[in-house]
Amino acid sequence: MANTLRVGMIGYRFMGKAHSNAWRQAPHFFPLKANVELHTICGRDAANVEAARKQFGWQNASTDWRAVVNSPDIDIIDINTPNDSHAEIAIAAAKAGKHILCEKPLALNVKQCDEMVAAVKKAKVVNMVCHNYRRIPAIAQAKKMIEEGTLGEIYHYHARYAQDWIVNPDFPLVWRLQKGVSGSGTHGDINAHIIDLGRYLVGEFKEVCGLMHTFIKERPLMDAGGKGQGLAANSGKKMGKVTVDDTALFIGRFKNGAVANLEATRFALGRKNHIEIEINGSKGSLHFDFEDMNRLKFFDNTNPADRMGFRDILVTQGGGVHPYVGQWWPPGHIIGYEHTFVHTIADFINACVEGKSVQPTFEDGLKNERVLEAVEESAKKRQWVKV
Amino acid sequence: MANTLRVGMIGYRFMGKAHSNAWRQAPHFFPLKANVELHTICGRDAANVEAARKQFGWQNASTDWRAVVNSPDIDIIDINTPNDSHAEIAIAAAKAGKHILCEKPLALNVKQCDEMVAAVKKAKVVNMVCHNYRRIPAIAQAKKMIEEGTLGEIYHYHARYAQDWIVNPDFPLVWRLQKGVSGSGTHGDINAHIIDLGRYLVGEFKEVCGLMHTFIKERPLMDAGGKGQGLAANSGKKMGKVTVDDTALFIGRFKNGAVANLEATRFALGRKNHIEIEINGSKGSLHFDFEDMNRLKFFDNTNPADRMGFRDILVTQGGGVHPYVGQWWPPGHIIGYEHTFVHTIADFINACVEGKSVQPTFEDGLKNERVLEAVEESAKKRQWVKV
């Protein structure tokens, strides 16, 4: 292990917390090809970023992302800001020759994504979009099984990402509900995840037809003094217009002939972070639910007729049996949400050492955005759209 | 209990078996306002229908449905034939003044349904389309809760009816796979059920956009000497074209603003008769799975914050607590598929005595067909269609 990689992280809220943890934890659990330094954390509010620095374990704090991006002391830029600034930061980082990890969605639209892909290609830097759910052990196991042909030809990809955190009409107009900042609502935030998993597990989308809907059209603006985001936000008294979708769903076809049904919603009471996926093929089926993310259900049509059934695989076996999870604890001792970031960042660190990107790259982020835009277009035109 | 109702049943295969059982069992478990006589069973093949008569407990067998329909000894006609003969038989029965129970889908198309509705209205006979799943105790309980406002405003109706009985490409071209006889594939057969449950539980559909697909386009013709249907059918060597859909899915909107996502498939390995329904409202959610049909899951957003969760209601409480089920066994002693027909026929018998139809009437069958046709049209035109 020759060298040390020094990380500059832009953005310090929810994703910043998750990424910081992953940078800290990866070296303790995974065999890495380099040391890692949590060099600089960066954000707009000096007091907040300093508090985050102490809390999350970074060496330095900064309020000037351009300085961080261009610093000779930094090898990797990790982008966790709201979606509208991804492109600008990433392009600058590429120009500065840094390896880049960028939160999803890659950017606000295909045009931005195209520019980002061009920039990283030109600069030949290692690049990755943080679709962390690909490295849930159960999902990585599903990928392996599908690649081995365990499911045969794929017929159906049925996925639903359901949450309930804005059902209350008094919940305020946070940035995720403002199109200018977030680009879209459920669509870019959570549909993006199940689109990515569809692309990862089944293949490329061919055509789509979607519906986007806003159930609650006005919400209280955030309290002026309020700093909270997400669930902790405080409501003020003035009302503002919700400019993004509360739900986005679409039907579609993959290029390989499989049929797609995807739905994202923030209006499903009782569903907290419910990503339910079912894939049906000619030889078997898989079923996954993120709220039980250590499990993968598998129906094997080659079992004897009297003992077929969905098998409840607890994806916690070590010794190389199940992906990633053997680095943690013995079988049956489950892991959680944050571990998906540790797996992602461990692979990314090694990719930086090797100088060769691993999936999902910015190219994947671009392809994801193309599907997102095709769905939006179909919803507007009320007809099918080719991706 | 003054009188006796004499039943003539046309068709004697799968549905004939289920209906016969219901006619026999209803009087032993439900308080009926009339006696019931299993008077005549009718089908095309004399030997088969006589065997069915003995097996299912009917007094007489006939191969002449017109004679049965017009017999003065018959009060009720129960239609269980393939879909292409529903209209002709029902219209004749209405003309003959018989009360009519007709299997779903009501007919092959809206035109036929319209004529059937006109016929029963003109004849003023009691009429019912056998959407038996409405009388699953858990579904009847769901209906009660929704009507009481327990869920508040409805946002989502997400339903999937998945089976796997034709995944094997050697499975032969039975009548259900021939458009001329069945009208459609999964669409009329099983999508019809979840469309009906959507109409029952949420409201009328406003517009839809769908996709219909046939994964396996050719199948062996049935063995010439083969009598089997469904899973027991034997394959011959010649191939024939599959003229119906293997899967049909659509997104849509209800008139009350709720968003719909429905999917029917016969290509989901491991799903035998999987009807999964989730309904999300502003105050709570419901979840149902037919393979666990004695259960209803309910999320109540008014519970204390630290003890919210989907409640697994075992819908088996008697004493009037849960619908229908108290007539059977003590709590925790589950009932099965056939009981839904007993409940349906018990209510139908009483409706005949009262001279007043109960839901779902032929009118419901017609409305169901309108949705089915709108989806088919949208799939052809590749755009949204108003119902």
Added chain:
Amino acid sequence: MANTLRVGMIGYRFMGKAHSNAWRQAPHFFPLKANVELHTICGRDAANVEAARKQFGWQNASTDWRAVVNSPDIDIIDINTPNDSHAEIAIAAAKAGKHILCEKPLALNVKQCDEMVAAVKKAKVVNMVCHNYRRIPAIAQAKKMIEEGTLGEIYHYHARYAQDWIVNPDFPLVWRLQKGVSGSGTHGDINAHIIDLGRYLVGEFKEVCGLMHTFIKERPLMDAGGKGQGLAANSGKKMGKVTVDDTALFIGRFKNGAVANLEATRFALGRKNHIEIEINGSKGSLHFDFEDMNRLKFFDNTNPADRMGFRDILVTQGGGVHPYVGQWWPPGHIIGYEHTFVHTIADFINACVEGKSVQPTFEDGLKNERVLEAVEESAKKRQWVKV
């Protein structure tokens, strides 16, 4: 099918209802070697038994069980009375040369059971104790798998039968709570079932050590005019002493070395008729829950290491794949509680024609009682007892 078997049924309450249904239904669903006549139903209260006769579909009603037992018009005696009269009726029936189906527990104690076994052996009549749960398709499937060696050597039998119908202290002192009539509480009523399943699936018990406890020691006597039993009973104002156990649990060893843990309780709120069984062997495990009785969970240790898991077998496949259930409905269309009696009685009818008893015989009822008594003795002596 040469002959007709004429049944006389003694007792007409809960079990009478379930058995009547089974006698009626068996001929419609199973290939029987004889016709069956529901000849006479018998009970102590003339008005009640006449009402039951009409409701349950019997030809004749009687209040004189001795007359029924000795009638030349009767071939089979089916005993559904409270436990204290089983022995007397069964012995008389054996003497009269009738085949006998007797509800469990076979009798109040080992002495009575011994006499009953002796009587049926001497009379050479077909005899069966109605442990209907043996013929739940999932249990019959489990038996088949264990006999084939699928589980290897058995290490653990862990079973719990939990109900909650008497948690309310105002629930009255019905006959099941009076030792003189019932013999015991949970022990003979429901522990008897899981002891029987242990004997059926694992083997004979060698030694046991148990605990029996009564949580609520006094209850209101039943309303004088009240006819209700079970859940429908009405409470009066006077109090009486509960003389049976509210819970009975024991640890033990089977002769083949397996370890046993059984628990029966009527004090587990939320558990309606929860029979949870887990069997662990050297090659695999099985898990069953009666409230989902159409399912059997199976862990197969010979699966590839990365795809092991409890398989959720929906035991509804026809065509001879799963036991019994193919006579009913297509895969995924579940059956319920009452079907276990139909299966039992179908096998019993054929056994009567063959003149050869099938399991579980009175001998099984006797062995079951020996285990029950050993547990009671161990609970009194506070030490282990050999069976």
Added chain:
Amino acid sequence: MANTLRVGMIGYRFMGKAHSNAWRQAPHFFPLKANVELHTICGRDAANVEAARKQFGWQNASTDWRAVVNSPDIDIIDINTPNDSHAEIAIAAAKAGKHILCEKPLALNVKQCDEMVAAVKKAKVVNMVCHNYRRIPAIAQAKKMIEEGTLGEIYHYHARYAQDWIVNPDFPLVWRLQKGVSGSGTHGDINAHIIDLGRYLVGEFKEVCGLMHTFIKERPLMDAGGKGQGLAANSGKKMGKVTVDDTALFIGRFKNGAVANLEATRFALGRKNHIEIEINGSKGSLHFDFEDMNRLKFFDNTNPADRMGFRDILVTQGGGVHPYVGQWWPPGHIIGYEHTFVHTIADFINACVEGKSVQPTFEDGLKNERVLEAVEESAKKRQWVKV
């Protein structure tokens, strides 16, 4: 936050890895009253302990536990060694005035535990036995609900801790299977956990009667050169005698009248770390399964009769709603096994600052050991034993 606490950790294998992680992570997620320094890690093998130092993030490594315990640079001793050395180390640490966290079981027997309790009392040091499962959020939530009276009077505590890691007879004789080092097998290792949870959630045990059994009596000795422990151990060719129990189960009574049924086994194929607990009271029931440790099932008997059911509480709500978990991620983003140590150590750190022990103390470890010994005695004497 005035001071810094410096930790010396003795033992560096499985528990050492888990504790190291917790010492590192606690400051990043929980508001602590002191800084923490991972000062020294200590073990017998110099090379291994140095490797562990680097991997786990400790400042210094040592092979001399007495030096660590007596070092003036150390404030806290964390004991993770095999069970036979707990007492000696803890007593020395107490004498040196260190606060002590000790892995469970506290020691090999009651005598040792008594001495340890005496030592920490005399030294007035903060002491805790690491029963980390008490701080699973779902268990802490259960405790809160029981204390509030949500379950009413408790009737049943039914618990099973099942694993399968030694079913294979070729698995070698690791230290956990040698009585001299481990004290016992499943009994002290995993029964200890569910005994502790029973004491925590229900109350003190009054009397017990148990069974301990060894299914596989001889196993290969470990490969001489082998370092592996647990699942990674290598087998040699010589055989040795298994001197501990493969399963330990017992029935019992709590002082408050509740009935107990506990079972621990390493011979339940398919159960990896399955801790299943059900508690039934007069007003409700709770159910927990460690393999789904983010969930708690709750049956509330005060719900309306038609909508009662076990509620599946996803214990991931922040904002103070659910214990501990709000420090991590948003609702529905689950946590895992290691977090229970972080919660434990966060509370322990604050207790050290306050100078006041929090549960579970060494006293709890002693009481736990008394139950363990009573069960062992009852198994030997084949009769009930008072705790």
